Amino acid sequence: MEKLTVKICSGTSCFVMGAAQIQALEFTPPEDIADKIEIIEVRCMNHCKDIDATHRRGPFVMVGDELVSEATYEKVVNKIREVLNKDCK
Amino acid sequence: MLIPKNNANQMRSLILIKIAESFLKDRFASADRIPLELRPKGEPHSRCCIYKDRAVLKYRAMAGMGISPDEETDEVTSLREYGEEALARKEKARSKLAVIDIACSACVKAQYMVTNACRGCFARPCQVNCPKGAISFVNGQAHIDPDKCVNCGKCHEVCPYHSIIRIPVPCEEACPVDAIKKDEFGVEHIDTEKCISCGKCLMSCPFGAIVERSQMIDVLKLIKDTDKKVVAMLAPAFVGQFPNDIANVVGALKKLGFADVVEVAVGADITTRKEAAEFVERMEEGANFMTTSCCPAYFRAAKVHIPEIEPFVSHTKTPMYYTAELLKQEQPDCVSVFVGPCLAKRVEAEYDPNVDYVLTFEEIGAMLVADGINIEECPAEEFHQISSAQGRQFPLSGGVAGAVASLVEGKADIRPEKIDGLSKENIKLLKRYATKGCDNNMLEVMCCEGGCIAGPGCIALAKKASRAVESYVAKGENLKDKE
Numbered sequence: 001m002e003k004l005t006v007k008i009c010s011g012t013s014c015f016v017m018g019a020a021q022i023q024a025l026e027f028t029p030p031e032d033i034a035d036k037i038e039i040i041e042v043r044c045m046n047h048c049k050d051i052d053a054t055h056r057r058g059p060f061v062m063v064g065d066e067l068v069s070e071a072t073y074e075k076v077v078n079k080i081r082e083v084l085n086k087d088c089k
Numbered sequence: 090m091l092i093p094k095n096n097a098n099q100m101r102s103l104i105l106i107k108i109a110e111s112f113l114k115d116r117f118a119s120a121d122r123i124p125l126e127l128r129p130k131g132e133p134h135s136r137c138c139i140y141k142d143r144a145v146l147k148y149r150a151m152a153g154m155g156i157s158p159d160e161e162t163d164e165v166t167s168l169r170e171y172g173e174e175a176l177a178r179k180e181k182a183r184s185k186l187a188v189i190d191i192a193c194s195a196c197v198k199a200q201y202m203v204t205n206a207c208r209g210c211f212a213r214p215c216q217v218n219c220p221k222g223a224i225s226f227v228n229g230q231a232h233i234d235p236d237k238c239v240n241c242g243k244c245h246e247v248c249p250y251h252s253i254i255r256i257p258v259p260c261e262e263a264c265p266v267d268a269i270k271k272d273e274f275g276v277e278h279i280d281t282e283k284c285i286s287c288g289k290c291l292m293s294c295p296f297g298a299i300v301e302r303s304q305m306i307d308v309l310k311l312i313k314d315t316d317k318k319v320v321a322m323l324a325p326a327f328v329g330q331f332p333n334d335i336a337n338v339v340g341a342l343k344k345l346g347f348a349d350v351v352e353v354a355v356g357a358d359i360t361t362r363k364e365a366a367e368f369v370e371r372m373e374e375g376a377n378f379m380t381t382s383c384c385p386a387y388f389r390a391a392k393v394h395i396p397e398i399e400p401f402v403s404h405t406k407t408p409m410y411y412t413a414e415l416l417k418q419e420q421p422d423c424v425s426v427f428v429g430p431c432l433a434k435r436v437e438a439e440y441d442p443n444v445d446y447v448l449t450f451e452e453i454g455a456m457l458v459a460d461g462i463n464i465e466e467c468p469a470e471e472f473h474q475i476s477s478a479q480g481r482q483f484p485l486s487g488g489v490a491g492a493v494a495s496l497v498e499g500k501a502d503i504r505p506e507k508i509d510g511l512s513k514e515n516i517k518l519l520k521r522y523a524t525k526g527c528d529n530n531m532l533e534v535m536c537c538e539g540g541c542i543a544g545p546g547c548i549a550l551a552k553k554a555s556r557a558v559e560s561y562v563a564k565g566e567n568l569k570d571k572e
Contacts, residue, residue, distance in 0.1 A: 016548055
């Protein structure tokens, strides 16, 4: 099965606001999702410059095609589970 | 397990960003919006209501401006007014940890409690093993008499159903020197005489009730509103704390307004040389062992709480001291700002005339974000003076002792031991070593478990940061070859 890509923004703003901590997924991801995801550190995806304010603020993480804003470790893990479950159906 | 920062810690970064933004935007004219922007209407709240969340945020923001919440004299004073006060002050904000009384949840006193998992079994090991006869059975379940219980934990250990839990007070549990205690209302207070400024309470409080006065505004004022030459001294732990290459980080700091950026690892090289020489000398004099001295929290703990170990503490100065000394010799008119992972360094700086300000990586990160600087887009700039592998490994547990040992080799017998983290147990261990002697003769003491890369002012994950530091160490020249 193809792995689900999780892109963690490492632009300065996202990194300082908490993306640095979400990188914990690289080391100790929850067991149920561990071998189903691939973590990629990406450069600024420019969501923070999106002035139409649909996306509020960083850190930004892309789980597959879905954007998580104001991301936290917990939020990203939940989103990963949600996307994985959807794909199974 | 690797535990990422929690909401309380993450909120601290956001508050600092908001404060720096408010400074840059209009010098705090609209600072009163900060708590509202962080907890807007309609968003979920985490305390009793959104208003309490905002009230606590106001106190946390005050600390970010360098004003301790316990300095409040009138509750009506607004953040804008506190901002004006911060802008007007001539003296920098002095280091101080404090508890926001309204945010302190006054956790119940640490205790053992029987849960519903108790089956009221026939064996009743809890009752049999309790040395104080504090356990009786009520309605078929164990019950602990709080007047008799001495919190020994025997019942908790022996229960076959794990039905007896320990409820700790996180800050008291984290404080290695018993400096934080409850008042008669259950609210925690910090005893400044006992406090070693390690920041463990601040990191552990689940309510974000413990704050520290920041000097961020003092430095922002200097770099944005004066033409003073402000120089950043980056602690060796900075490697891995920011995204992109080290050279870009240096470029970003210059863009932010620092006139120059120097590496404290250069001072750490000097510490390594001097400490190695001191070690050889002490061993020749017949000393049982020597301990490192570059961790300011340990240095203070030795002074106040472990006086028996003081004679064994190295007299060599810290990397910050030597770096600042060099800097002030070269550029006597500059303002020096130490940037590191450490809160206790602020206290050390108060005794060091060459260090003017101390910021954390988190504060520098907040300043960069607020100023819209993306490190990746900044020009690469090199340090003028390049550090060696020895100085670069200081922020890792085992690094300082390893660096010193590499220079002692062949001159004396060195048996290093690392005290990784200044816990209550390790303080007892150090006391024992001081009075009863130690098998090893070079003790490296680091207050933060894992080393400075796990300090309270860090942004990155300790594990990731230690990899970055290791690879930077590998690229460094050996100090031995430079001699």
